[in-house]
Amino acid sequence: MVSAPVISVRDLGLTFPAKKGAEPIVVLRSISLEIAAGEFVCIVGPSGCGKTTLLNIITGFLKQSAGEVLVQGAPVKGPDPRRIFVFQDNGVFPWLTVEQNIEFGIARRPSAERREIVHRYVQLVGLTGFEKAYPRELSGGMRQRVEIARALAPNPEIIYMDEPFGALDFITRLKMRADLTRIWQEEKKTILFVTHDIEESVQLADRVVILSSRPGSVRKQVRIDLPRPRDLDSPEYLDLRDEILHTIGMSLGVGAGEEESAGLSLERPNRTVAQSS
């Protein structure tokens, strides 16, 4: 992309100081990353690699120990309504109805405008008819839709998502991905999406950023230039998926992915399998 990046991470590091007699813990090391306006970027990596930590630094919930993060041209000082975070453990307020939740971030606007926005996003996320329902009356997938609508309502420029579909069942997850793609195409937001699910990243993203295991650093970036909606059986899709799998260090052979593989057998996963059998 030619335009100036919306998010720019430069040589970012996070180290926890050493406790007595122990080494300092390096969580993230020299991460550099640029994300363009309107881009959909997924961060994947083995569990414990620091992907959520990285997101928390970019969003300003956590402070880095080295490097800098510029969002929309300025260092991040803290949460900002122009960028909204969608959580895995559902952050929808259980004491508010669906529509009250969606208008939480736009309470200061005139009521006619609020009604219009709520109406629009209720439709967009497919919750028409549930405006007056309380979250406890909804399924997990529907609650996550409420959260997405609430995030979109103040018209932020960036949406951060931390494994937003992680707690949902497989079928619901597939449907949510399709819907998120459609919403992203309509709304043209910049989305930074953290997941441990490689399939999910290939289905959603323009670009997948693969982190190595601790200390987390960018191992590889893979551009996903497939047309949407994506054909999950196409050879191109499967190739990209396998490329990411291999980069993370997992082979498709049963059992081979179970071992502490990340960082050990990266370049030639096939040979590792051959040796171990």
Place this chain on the structure above:
Amino acid sequence: MKKSILLPLAVLLAVYFLWDLAVLLSQSDIFPRPYQVFLAIVELIQHGLLLKYVVASLFRVSVGFTLAVLIGVPLGLLLGWFRSAFLAFNPLIQLLRPISPIAWIPLAILWFKVDDRAPIFLIFLSSLFPITVTAIAAVQNIQPVYVRAAQNFGVSRIDLFRRVIFPACLPQIITSLRISLGIAWLVVVAAEMIAVDSGLGYLIIDARNAGKRYDLVVAGMLIIGLIGLILDLLVRSLERFEEVKWGYSQTR
């Protein structure tokens, strides 16, 4: 008829007859038979005392309890949120909390004489601590995701309290209101036995002291139980509001 009505009714009837039988067998001429208690209640109504004493007791409880809610809830929310305020005040609260409100009676009489203010003060104390302590714990155990989600949208600190922290703590606060109103109702009876000359507690102690009227004593006890039950049902009905239902078990 439904089981939930039939079964308790059977138990009450059994208690009625056992009580009556026990008094008859013991040939006590001082302990009342059930029908004598009902006659005593009728007597209280005829003399206008029942209404007067019930109103006196309820007035003290409402004033003391309301004051405790008005002070305890905001105090608890603030102490729960601001760590250093909590550190500063928590030891004092924990020290005062185990002191029975009854133990305050001498001081209450010293400060307020035999006056409505003494029992009101005792009820205030008895409700203040459970409400404050529950509100503190509710804020400290609030799901962090709610606070973070709200901060996302750039809400002010006042809005954070009003729109997130308070509603998130409300179910637990209502539970503490239920518990503390129950305590307040216990305490008013005790306080009225000593610190004033009206109310249901006074009725009981006066009936005993003035003429060994145990029919009036038991009548007073029954009325206290009945009103306590009604108060609990009233506060419990708060739990049915949609805004707080999420905080309670879904099976109710």
